[in-house]
Amino acid sequence: MELDTYLERAGDRIDRLLDRYFGQPVGELNRAAAHLLLAGGKRLRPALMLLAADAVKRDTSDDLLPAALALELTHTFTLIHDDIMDRDTFRRGAPTVNNKWDEPTAILAGDVLNARAFSFLAGAIAPEAARLRAVGMLAMTCDELCLGQHLDMTFASRDDVTEDEYLEMVEKKTGALYAASAAIGAVLAGGNEPQIMVLHRFGLACGVAFQIQDDLIDLLALPGKTGKDRGSDIREGKATLLTILARDRGLDLFRFRHALSDAEIDEVIRLLEEHGVIDEAQRRARKIVGDASAHLQVLPDTEERRLLLALGEHFVSREA
């Protein structure tokens, strides 16, 4: 099977189940909680969880589908709360919860999804010890997601963020939930310790690469393709691997803050290419995923392992 086909099918399965559990919300708070969840999304975290489970034990993922929702619910809960903090008004082409309703409702809607994530995981079809471990992993992960988001916020007022600090932030803010997705899949499917460990590391690498690629797409993507403004990170003076690598090479991107015309973005791209920054960022992302992928050899040689490797490749090459 092609990766695209796998992801599409997994996404459809997740969408159908989300619709079953959240499609007929009762009351305004449940409507607010379902809003962003049902507004679309690539469902990459539950897909990774299902793939990891099947890579450990063939055909186990049907049973684990409700548990996979926990990862999407957790992701959506953090998006809803992040949107409040960033005062964002649109996401995925729809008004954010804090925009369509209000901040108090958005805080509660996030909290509701957070609670439901633990419910789905605690109720998974898996041995008690595995479910309990998965719950512990999710709890630790939620903790890390908060620390990552907080780090990201503190970076906004700094222009001296180091590469290590940036990577630590990305590991917590984005990597942790991908790591948990893969590891929880392995745990619930009955994987052994080495399998759980390498899948955790692989998920972490995928998440970090996903974010680096996101930074690249923000700058390089054609206008309109991502639904975001091209060059918004540089306009906002945000710390990304690109801006940090540029600064360490003596490039001053701060003069491009605020109004960035298309011509200026093209100049930034030219400058970054000239100084090898774009190549270097891509190289880092590829190395992070490559190193983690090498360890997947402890998994049985199956189609699912091949799909996992393809997913890692997808994360460093996607264009939107």
Added chain:
Amino acid sequence: MELDTYLERAGDRIDRLLDRYFGQPVGELNRAAAHLLLAGGKRLRPALMLLAADAVKRDTSDDLLPAALALELTHTFTLIHDDIMDRDTFRRGAPTVNNKWDEPTAILAGDVLNARAFSFLAGAIAPEAARLRAVGMLAMTCDELCLGQHLDMTFASRDDVTEDEYLEMVEKKTGALYAASAAIGAVLAGGNEPQIMVLHRFGLACGVAFQIQDDLIDLLALPGKTGKDRGSDIREGKATLLTILARDRGLDLFRFRHALSDAEIDEVIRLLEEHGVIDEAQRRARKIVGDASAHLQVLPDTEERRLLLALGEHFVSREA
């Protein structure tokens, strides 16, 4: 042992453990998360959990002390988020997290405590099946707490809240966490199904009575005793059992909205007493706790059962 002595000792044990886990916070977010948690509080929910555990199985509560933190963390997480929604600036004599830090930090601080609550519970010293059930109960409870808080918010714009609606809101907003505290204590201590059920019901009754008593204290307490303004509920036109019972007796308390002088509060009290509203509210609270207490007969006849009954009595008679 007297109930006061028991509560004091349990509070001290909880305080010491909280200090051990949260007393040396690393980083600003952890400082914000620890702030309200260490600012005091009566620790009634963990105390109820420990008492319920010991009532089911003697001397089990030492092992369950870390798990009891989960209830206090959950309570504090909801307070931090409620303070954002209500734009409150002081609580327990200290600035709220949204005041001392800012709203984004307060959202994350609440989320961190929410995550840690699940960590402590998943890591409890108890059989896996019991821990898993406790986690599921806590998740369902968090869901209910959100619905309760949301109901409470919607009541602010209504003057036709019925007694049943009010009690439903209080069951969710306050009762659910007391119910979970007692039931989780019973579950982790290895209680049987009837024991878990009656303790859940007893906790729920205690929580509802606690809230009704809170409404009474808000009106009747001597100025300065509670740390709140006397009569603040009536000044804000809030739906409470008192205002609902008054309205159903044809009393118009809305004319007392906004500025309430001491003389006006005294008049409100006189009116409510004259029409039997205060007696009726106290009678309701006593009946709720009394009915639930009667079922505690399924527990072994121990000092802990006697203390549980005394705790129920405390909830309907406390003056601050």
